[in-house]
Amino acid sequence: MSALTDRLDAIRGEGRSALIGYLPVGFPSVERSVRAMETMVAAGVDVVEVGLPYSDPVMDGPTIQVAAERALQGGTHIADAFTAVRAVADAGAPVVVMSYYNPMLQYGLERFADDLVAAGGSGAITPDLTPDAAGLWLSAARPRHLDTIFLVAPSSTQERLHMTVAETTGFVYAASLMGVTGERASVGAGAEQLVAATRAAGAARVCVGLGVSTGAQAADVARFADGVIVGSALVRCLLDHEDEDAALDALRAKTAELARGVRGES
Amino acid sequence: MTQSLSGAAGPFFGAFGGRFVPEALVAALDELTDAYDKAKHDPAFGEELDRLAREYTGRPSIMTEVPRFAAHCGGARVFLKREDLNHTGSHKINNVLGQALLTKRIGKTRVIAETGAGQHGVAAATAAALMDLECTVYMGEEDTERQALNVARMRLLGATVVPVTTGSRTLRDAINEAYRDWVTNVETTNYIFGTAAGPHPFPEMVRDFQRVIGREAREQMMALGGLPDAVLACVGGGSNAIGVFDAFLDDDGVRLVGCEAAGDGVQTGKHASSITGGRPGVLHGAMSYVLQDGDGQTQPSHSISAGLDYPGVGPQHAWLADMGRAEYWPVTDPEAMEAFRLLSRTEGILPAIESAHALAGAMKLGRELGPDATLLVNLSGRGDKDVETAATYFNLLDEESQQ
């Protein structure tokens, strides 16, 4: 069991769904992104996803693309992700890294896993790495007890749901719809069905991401998922406000709205 | 030779290739792999493709000996495989017709494509018009500027052209954007990928649709007296190169030379020579050589040729490079433009700037091997789309207005 699964199970014990917040490290700067993550934790995010910016983020929509591009222009490096992980862990929240495969591969998978463990991280979400392509990563992560969090999508076949669930630890990330990250007016109607199918395939914990941006949407997803994953709506708070205090105020307000949502209080 | 290299199957080519993609795309890639495997063994599919090649593309493409150009290649005999004479002006049509037919077979009604020089986009728009498919082409904004004529061509053919404004605003960003479209619209949409790179089945499938180049060329060379000493082709993602190499892979005596775009020179860092100047890594769904920094962030590529301006390369080339079966040479902008100028002046053939990189390779290799050598160059495309770029490069527009 990891800090992540302990927390998710405890939250389930409270009869609610967890709020999982994503922010990319390095946007608008490493220091400010770390303060933003700490702010989210203080304002009610249960689990933090530290995004590692990548030059070719094919699963991300415009909001996260822009943030990642600026983080890279600002000179963000892989090691900065571990700095952020350490800070979030110290703030008391379980933390996972979300990274495309090539940066992990170039850093060295064993070294990546070692540094993630040392920083207090629970595992990694790999949006462009499916379990059938992840042999090397699994060999590095397993002995270190890191959670390997893979995605399922509305297009996943039964066979692939089973395969993915079998190789996933921590939680299964269910993509609410076919598409990329971004704020949307409504969450995919197929999400509930996908969560049910993923549970039927044996998943202990299923969290839903893509397109959740309001407290009402969070409340809706919280009915059937173990966790609600929000990214773009949080990144937007930092994109919209140059001034750090204003950005953190907006982030606090958005986090509180979502935290009420996962408690069915919206 | 222990095992045949010709027609090697994916998903892996040695340590390269594979499929590193979001789960959301796996079902579509599986469907495509399946459909392609069935089509490959269906005589009706092969016959339809052959008919289109004959009656639409204009195959077989001819072989032209170019003695006046060869005088600049150390006096070696030089033959050009004339893919520039294909309908739409390049080898790209060979691949696109195959993938468009496949799209019909799997019952999808919309296709998307990425394009750099615009040749693949034009070919995709052409096939879509022919086969009544809706078509959207993603093109980096920088490329829409340097290849404006091809943007207009695609629009005339009924395609929607979307300029991509993110990242380096070139081919690689166009591919990212096409992936995002595909993830979102995969139910109705097939991705017609333009080169022998990307996730399985694309490297194998695109290679198979381009093999016709080498098959014809080998027969034509045999009829002209025998195998060439070397086959040269330019390498962007690597589809025309693997297409012409394939038939010669098992001919041990034939040297295979892929010419990568070296831009200002590999040592300047402003280039697109993924094999010469890159390292193994994952980009756009496959393991291959990638131009990247220490953190695995893709580095921007540079080339005067939009079609070669890509920081990755197909996995089969990475494999052939590692085993030493093929060589990959960097060719700079000035070297390519000199070859462009020479072929135009000596033979009355305006090559695509992409193809001019292979011609520059022939100039170098010919001087090395001397007059006894026979070189086959794949002339992957014609230069009509490059007139403005070339005229600017050679200051022709200014000269004229000054006269």
Ligand SMILES: Cc1ncc(COP(=O)(O)O)c(C=O)c1O
């Ligand atoms: C004429 C021509 N040759 C070559 C290329 C490079 O592609 P590939 O390496 O896949 O043949 C292009 C790409 O646009 C092209 O238009």
